[in-house]
Structure formats: structure tokens, C-alpha cells
Amino acid sequence: MISKITKLTAAAAFGLASVLSVANAAEPPKGGTVAAVENTKGPIKIAFLSFQNNPFWTPVTDGAKAANDYLKGFNATVDFVDLGNELSAEAVVAGIEGALAKQYNGIVVVPIFDGTARIINEATEAGVPVFNIVAEGAAPSERLAFIGQDATSAGEQIGKFIQEKMNGKGKLGVITGYFGATQHTQRMNGAVDYLKANAPDIQIVGPFENKDKAEEAYSLVQDMMTSNPDLSMVYVTAGGPFGAAKAVKDLGLTGKVGVVGFDHTPDNMQYLKTGEMVGLLDQAPYQQALDASVMLYNYLVAGTEPPAKVIPVVGNLLTPADAK
Structure with missing residues (x-):
């Protein structure tokens, strides 16, 4: 019999204090903060739906695989379902429809776009709870909970950093991932709106769309530098910032033009260490x-509710000094 849960929180990475405190619960898996409780329900199948269009998704995939390895000991499986390399609401909808057809008990998904709330609501109403991660559309849904960064606040955090690095003046190139992705837009506007209000002498060049592709970010930076040789910084809101950094390096502009972006992936960290x-x-x-x-x-x-409907991720901003 499962003991009553006396405390459920996410760890400090989510801005909360501690982990599950449950009798009969195992230790949390390495890299996680939540322990599994005893399974008295029988076999459980969870569909994990995610994209695979740039290196950011590698740790997402690894996290899903780690969950599967951990939960196997509790008579549960987490099946990773690749939604493809083109982000779209249609891919999310098709993925959730497929999971419902295969009668999964629950779904973890990166919905990211508006146009996904309807299918999330349909799944929930059919008795299949949906847990959103990383990014979701602006339209509210009946999802069980959401773990992710507050995109607007993250953009503002980047905006403050850019203001300081540029001394409040100069030209800033802006590259977003997908114009239709709510998270990307919020990250972009969080920074741009902050700069417009607090650093009016910083001129925005763009925004441009790279569809999360490093090679497109590379070409966009080359084009921006041709049109704006006095550009001093580039902000990439989503995937592929290392492509922009490579362009800076190949143009011989290391130390003159800096790139700011998201995610501590190996490709990005390489260019953080060398200063692009x-x-x-x-x-x-x-x-x-x-x-x-x-x-x-x-x-x-066990019917254990998540600690909150929105579980925020606290971002860690690294600079070249941190990478040495």
C-alpha cells in the first residue's frame, strides 16, 4: 500500500526546495529529483513525444531514456517517439493522436506551438493525462502540468546581459528559430522589449528566422555583417546559435562580435570557450x-499531483570565463 505523500517538490533547478518524500519510494534516478512510488496499478505505458532537429534535443532524448531505464523497475515504460526535424503544431497533433490510438496511459510532449491545445484537451478528456515540457503554446490547455523556463523572463535576462555587454549602444542582430513558436517569440520579445525601454541606443537588425538550423544561422550572420559591418552582437533565441558563432569565427571577428543564445550543448560550449x-x-x-x-x-x-501546474526552470547563464 502506498503511504501518504507528505511533501512533493521539484529540486532547486526548478526553483523549489526538495524532492518527493514518500515511504516505499526509490531514490531519484541520477540527474533527476523525483522518486517513483510503488506501482499497484499494473503495467503503465507513457509516450514521450519530442523533436530531433538540433543538438538541444539530445539531452531531452537522454532524459526520456533515463526515465525508461528507471521506471522499468516499476513495471512502466517510457517510449520515445520522434516527431521529426521540422517543428510544427501538426507534428504534435499527429504524435498525440498516434499515442491515443496506441492506448498509452499518459503522454509527455513538447507542444511549443499554438494549435496544440485542442488535442491535449481531447487526450485529457479521454483519461490520458498530458505533461508538457520545455515550451508550450500561448493558448491554455487542460494539461496535467508544465515544466519549463518562463520564456519572456529568460528573454529579459538575456536583454539585460546584452545591454551590459554592448554598453547600451550599437547594433544587435536578432535570429529566432520559428516565427510561429510561442517560446521563441517570447524569448525574442522579452529581450527586444527590454532593450527598447532601457537601451534605446541599441539598434535591432532583424529579426530573421533560422528554423533552428545552425547552417541557416551561419548564413544569416554573414548576410548581416555584409549589410551592417558595424554589428557588435547577435542574439539567437532558439536552436543553432553555434552556427552564428562559427560565422563570427570564420569572418575573423572573434572578440569584436559576440553571440548570445541558449543551452549548454557541446557545440555551443565549444564556442563559449573560444570567445565567439x-x-x-x-x-x-x-x-x-x-x-x-x-x-x-x-x-x-497513485494520483499524486505535480507540485504546481507550472514548474519553472531557473536558468544558469554562462560566459567564457565560466567555461575555462
Whole structure:
């Protein structure tokens, strides 16, 4: 019999204090903060739906696999489902429809776009809870919970950093991932709106769209430098910032033009160490994937609600000095 849960929180990475305190619960898996409770319900199947279009998704995939390895000991599986390399609401909808057709007990998903709330609501109403991670659309849904960074606040954090690095003046190139992705837009506007209000002498060049592709970011930076040789910084809101950093390096502009972006992936960290990237903000994708899967499992087998409907990720901003 499962003992009553006396305390349920996410760890400090999510801005909360501690982990599950449950009798009969195992230790949290390595890299996670949430322990699984005893399964008295029988076999549980969770579908984990995510994209694979740039290196950011590698730790997300690894987190899902770690959840599967951990939950196997509790008669549960977490099946990773690749939604492809083109982000779209249609891919999310198709993925959730497929999971419902295969009769999964629960779904973890990166919905990211508006146009996904309807299918999330349909799944919930059919008795299949959905746990959103990383980014979701602006339209509210009946999802069980969401783990992720507050995109507007993260953008503002980047904006303050840019203001300081540029001494409040100069030209800033802006590259977003997808114009239709709510998270990308909020990250972009969080920074741009802050700079317009607090650093009016910083001129915005763009925004441009790279569809999360490093090679497109590379070409965009080359084009921006041709049109604006006095550009001093580039802000990439989503995937592929290392492509922008490579362009800076290949143009011989290291130390003159800096790139700011997201995620402590190996490709990005390489350019942070050599100085083309001057700021990188993380969002704990591995832990998001792992903890969301375990929290969903706990809900399915014990009715344990997540600690909040929105579990915020606290970003860690690194500079070249941190990478040495």
C-alpha cells in the first residue's frame, strides 16, 4: 500500500526546495529529483513525444531514456517517439493522436506551438493525462502540468546581459528559430522589449528566422555583417546559435562580435570557450524530461499531483570565463 505523500517538490533547478518524500519510494534516478512510488496499478505505458532537429534535443532524448531505464523497475515504460526535424503544431497533433490510438496511459510532449491545445484537451478528456515540457503554446490547455523556463523572463535576462555587454549602444542582430513558436517569440520579445525601454541606443537588425538550423544561422550572420559591418552582437533565441558563432569565427571577428543564445550543448560550449559565444542560458532539458516522466508515472499509479501546474526552470547563464 502506498503511504501518504507528505511533501512533493521539484529540486532547486526548478526553483523549489526538495524532492518527493514518500515511504516505499526509490531514490531519484541520477540527474533527476523525483522518486517513483510503488506501482499497484499494473503495467503503465507513457509516450514521450519530442523533436530531433538540433543538438538541444539530445539531452531531452537522454532524459526520456533515463526515465525508461528507471521506471522499468516499476513495471512502466517510457517510449520515445520522434516527431521529426521540422517543428510544427501538426507534428504534435499527429504524435498525440498516434499515442491515443496506441492506448498509452499518459503522454509527455513538447507542444511549443499554438494549435496544440485542442488535442491535449481531447487526450485529457479521454483519461490520458498530458505533461508538457520545455515550451508550450500561448493558448491554455487542460494539461496535467508544465515544466519549463518562463520564456519572456529568460528573454529579459538575456536583454539585460546584452545591454551590459554592448554598453547600451550599437547594433544587435536578432535570429529566432520559428516565427510561429510561442517560446521563441517570447524569448525574442522579452529581450527586444527590454532593450527598447532601457537601451534605446541599441539598434535591432532583424529579426530573421533560422528554423533552428545552425547552417541557416551561419548564413544569416554573414548576410548581416555584409549589410551592417558595424554589428557588435547577435542574439539567437532558439536552436543553432553555434552556427552564428562559427560565422563570427570564420569572418575573423572573434572578440569584436559576440553571440548570445541558449543551452549548454557541446557545440555551443565549444564556442563559449573560444570567445565567439559570449553568453549561454541553460534550461535543464535532461532534468525536465526525466522529472516530468516520473511525475506523470506517479500521477498515473497513485494520483499524486505535480507540485504546481507550472514548474519553472531557473536558468544558469554562462560566459567564457565560466567555461575555462
